[in-house]
């Protein structure tokens with residue numbers, strides 16, 4: 001084994017997903033090692049939209065305020081053409097989408113992970129893994145071409161869409177290619193568009209423009225006339241030309257600070273867990289940038305997985321608690337692929353008649369409050385929930401009210417908010433913070449990721465249900481879990 005290379009959990013890949021996971025595990029007291037093939041920080045600006053639910057998760061980790069200060073809050077979602085969805089009524093402390101470059105998210109998550117004691121080793125490319133009942137063994141190559149070996153109880157592949165961990169597990173990545181060639185450019189604009197967000201398409205292609213709030217704008221464009229190979233460099237003239245043909249103006253485009261060309265796939269792995277190995281983020285699912293949900297979904301995968309891994313490592317829950325990570329997150333990933341796929345396919349319509357019909361259909365649909373709320377809830381993440389286990393209160397699995405702003409949430413602790421009588425009966429555990437509530441309010445046990453594990457309506461008496469939920473999810477002291485109790 002390479003020196004110092006054993007850990008409770010090895011996280012492969014220091015992108016946003018891996019960094020949030022590593023920080024949470026370290027905060028919960030686990031020994032966590034992150035292996036990253038790159039050196040230094042990425043200044044990639046792939047993701048630029050941070051949605052409300054992700055901001056709620058970052059608030060709990062003390063990072064939301066600093067992140068919001070780096071970007072521009074936008075109070076509506078731009079679909080295409082004139083179709084927008086207002087976010088002002090969102091039941092969240094963050095009723096907006098934050099436009100900010102992905103590297104700010106990564107910087108804040110890295111600093112937090114290191115502060116909590118996570119170890120980062122750069123320049124190691126993981127090449128293979130094997131596992132047995134006792135643990136996993138990862139092989140890698142360092143910057144000098146030397147072989148590295150790392151052992152851990154669990155490994156999480158957060159190594160992006162070309163995941164080596166996924167390949168080593170023998171998992172395929174079924175799906176299809178959606179866009180063969182898309183241009184990305186961060187540019188300065190002399191004459192920015194009047195709307196905060198602009199999304200337009202015609203026979204010439206498709207253009208999306210969003211502000212970063214510091215004078216720079218993100219342009220995403222598809223030229224319907226040509227689909228160059230992704231390796232062909234992007235020129236300012238090319239971006240200007242397609243923007244001019246789609247918007248009728250080049251927006252006074254000046255310098256660029258970053259450009260890229262990529263093709264977009266829609267793929268999802270069928271299993272998020274194979275024994276002691278788990279997949280999260282782009283390693284598990286990829287889709288088009290429409291809706292800006294990729295990084296957001298990866299961060300929410302990590303927030304779902306981290307406390308479960310910590311509970312299993314701590315002996316507070318059985319290993320099969322980790323199966324609930326797949327059960328909860330795989331359907332959410334599939335839903336994100338459907339929503340993003342629907343948006344991009346509608347946006348790419350070229351024929352004027354079909355586009356006009358599309359615009360009427362979307363205007364009609366989004367004028368219905370229920371449709372609007374469902375779409376906003378899905379894209380912002382605020383409306384997502386997990387299934388309630390059989391026999392539990394129907395609210396179980398839903399997000400704590402307003403993302404738990406009125407509760408002392410933490411990624412390493414549960415919160416039990418209940419009247420004094422129930423608190424006194426509950427077995428105390430270091431991983432549970434208690435809050436005394438009015439007997440007229442519902443009593444709740446909230447998971448570290450902010451979803452309800454148990455609820456009792458006012459006047460109810462479900463102390464037994466609380467004990468079952470606490471045992472099921474690991475809200476107990478190590479060793480306190482009743483023998484044979486299953487996570488579900």
Ligand SMILES: Cc1cc2nc3c(=O)[nH]c(=O)nc-3n(C[C@H](O)[C@H](O)[C@H](O)COP(=O)(O)OP(=O)(O)OC[C@H]3O[C@@H](n4cnc5c(N)ncnc54)[C@H](O)[C@@H]3O)c2cc1C
Nearest residue numbers: 013015016017037047048049126160281282292294295296
């Ligand atoms: C044009 C575009 C726009 C987008 N816009 C948005 C948006 O607005 N909002 C949004 O939420 N998402 C957006 N996304 C998606 C978002 O960028 C990704 O979903 C996000 O980066 C995924 O994070 P991740 O941590 O899962 O993977 P990555 O960011 O891909 O990180 C993986 C890490 O693993 C490392 N790695 C890979 N292989 C190995 C190995 N074998 N050994 C060690 N290390 C390895 C890599 O170097 C990398 O650091 C966009 C994507 C694109 C392309």
